[in-house]
Amino acid sequence: MQPDESAVAQQRDAHVPHDERALMAAIARQDRRALEALYRSYYTRLFRFAFRMTHSHDAADEIVNDVMLAVWRGAGGFRGSSKVSTWIFGIAYRQSLKRLSRKSLTVAADFDLDEVAAGDDHSAEDRDWVRHGVDALPAAQKLAIVLVFYIGMSYEEVAEVTDCPVNTVKTRMFHARRKLKGLLKEAAS
Amino acid sequence: MKTQNTHISHEEVDGLLPWYVNGTLSPTERGAVEEHLADCIACAEEVRQLERIADAVQDEIPTPLVTVPDGARLNELLDADTSSRSRRAPAYLAAAALAAAMFAGILILADSTNRVADPVLFETATATGAEALTDYVFDIEFAAGVAAREHPALLESMGVRDAVATSGSAAVRGIVSLPAASMTELQSIADSMAARDEIDSVRIVAVQLPVRAEP
Numbered sequence: 121m122q123p124d125e126s127a128v129a130q131q132r133d134a135h136v137p138h139d140e141r142a143l144m145a146a147i148a149r150q151d152r153r154a155l156e157a158l159y160r161s162y163y164t165r166l167f168r169f170a171f172r173m174t175h176s177h178d179a180a181d182e183i184v185n186d187v188m189l190a191v192w193r194g195a196g197g198f199r200g201s202s203k204v205s206t207w208i209f210g211i212a213y214r215q216s217l218k219r220l221s222r223k224s225l226t227v228a229a230d231f232d233l234d235e236v237a238a239g240d241d242h243s244a245e246d247r248d249w250v251r252h253g254v255d256a257l258p259a260a261q262k263l264a265i266v267l268v269f270y271i272g273m274s275y276e277e278v279a280e281v282t283d284c285p286v287n288t289v290k291t292r293m294f295h296a297r298r299k300l301k302g303l304l305k306e307a308a309s
Numbered sequence: 310m311k312t313q314n315t316h317i318s319h320e321e322v323d324g325l326l327p328w329y330v331n332g333t334l335s336p337t338e339r340g341a342v343e344e345h346l347a348d349c350i351a352c353a354e355e356v357r358q359l360e361r362i363a364d365a366v367q368d369e370i371p372t373p374l375v376t377v378p379d380g381a382r383l384n385e386l387l388d389a390d391t392s393s394r395s396r397r398a399p400a401y402l403a404a405a406a407l408a409a410a411m412f413a414g415i416l417i418l419a420d421s422t423n424r425v426a427d428p429v430l431f432e433t434a435t436a437t438g439a440e441a442l443t444d445y446v447f448d449i450e451f452a453a454g455v456a457a458r459e460h461p462a463l464l465e466s467m468g469v470r471d472a473v474a475t476s477g478s479a480a481v482r483g484i485v486s487l488p489a490a491s492m493t494e495l496q497s498i499a500d501s502m503a504a505r506d507e508i509d510s511v512r513i514v515a516v517q518l519p520v521r522a523e524p
Contacts, residue, residue, distance in 0.1 A: 152384075152387065155383075155387075156380055156383075159377075159380055159383060160377055160380075163377040163378070164377065172366070181378070181382070185382050185383050185386055186386075186504075186506055187506070188383050188386075189383070189386045189387065189390060189504075190505065190506040190507075192387060192390065193390065193466075193505065194466075197462060197466070211506055213454065214452055214453075214454045214455060214506050214507065215506045217452070217453050217454050218452045218453070218506065218509065246361060246365065247364070247365035248365075249365075250361065250362050250365035250366065251365055251366070254362075254365075254366060265362070265366060266366065268327050268328065268331055269327070269330075269331060269362060269363040269366040269367060270366050270367060272331050272332070272333065273331075273333065274328060274333035274334075275325075275327075275328050275333075277333075282454065283454060283455075283456045290324040293324075293327050294323075294324065297327070297355075297358075297359070297362075300358075300362055301358055304358060304361065304362075
């Protein structure tokens with residue numbers, strides 16, 4: 121962005137609230153500049169999350185846009201009982217589940233262990249094993265892993281985003297960990 | 310700062326370890342886990358493995374490589390959404406219109422597809438008068454992960470009323486009252502409903518034709 125464009129953007133955003141809850145209230149009044157501010161604030165986080173789930177730049181970008189469209193439509197229903205970020209990631213979670221359940225994207229659900237290249241860099245190889253392992257998990261377990269280790273959510277936040285009891289979140293993590301642990305042992309041997 | 314440690318079982322600690330690794334436990338929980346880790350070789354090894362998992366999951370796409378687009382695509386979606394909404398009749402108009410009308414019955418329009426079956430039916434509906442609303446019956450399936458308690462508000466936001474849940478599934482059958490619509494418009498409305506992230510699919514099932522009462 122050119123310096124003069126930055127100045128224009130600053131002037132344009134002068135009346136856009138910076139507090140996320142105020143942004144949501146403005147979006148509920150169909151204020152597009154507020155949505156643009158939220159979009160800029162969340163794009164990178166949502167894109168990383170969606171990319172991790174889909175491994176596709178286009179699909180990840182599409183998910184972010186769909187999430188923002190859902191925010192635009194549903195901001196009036198945001199009651200403030202949760203953090204704005206939790207509410208938005210809840211939408212992203214459902215979008216990702218929907219996309220994964222359609223199986224419109226080829227995710228390495230049946231990855232072949234032979235595909236993991238052997239190399240001198242054990243730590244890189246280790247990461248390959250884990251990534252393939254995460255991709256092979258059932259969608260709900262995979263999302264739990266991504267929300268915890270990629271987004272860094274607490275178990276309460278994961279429970280809220282996924283609309284599940286905390287115990288269900290812990291159970292999903294338990295099964296995901298057990299599977300990934302097996303893969304790491306296999307990689308080590 | 311010294312944290313207040315509370316003794317918890319091995320199983321409870323094991324369940325907390327992913328959040329110990331991502332650093333989101335409360336100080337009390339963290340203290341209890343650290344106390345347990347000092348004496349439990351198995352849990353300490355588990356932490357090392359979880360750190361390897363976290364490390365592998367985190368560095369797949371570095372943040373600096375993500376550039377925020379100009380939002381042109383989002384603006385297109387918003388324009389389309391605004392246009393789609395403006396074509397829909399407010400749901401509150403339904404009550405007044407329906408009070409003045411009697412229903413001739415339900416004509417089944419579609420069974421196994423999302424598409425409207427017979428255009429002639431709509432000509433009949435239109436002939437009853439432009440001011441009358443027509444009731445369209447939709448089958449709406451919610452996306453996985455959308456809690457049942459969210460369904461009423463979602464249905465209301467789409468102008469769907471008199472919804473009846475389909476037993477054993479996340480689907481409901483409900484009515485949307487609209488001015489008589491062309492098939493293209495009707496399909497567009499169904500498509501825009503299905504485009505919502507909370508909705509998996511929308512199927513147009515039937516139209517209830519309003520007719521004027523005989524004098």
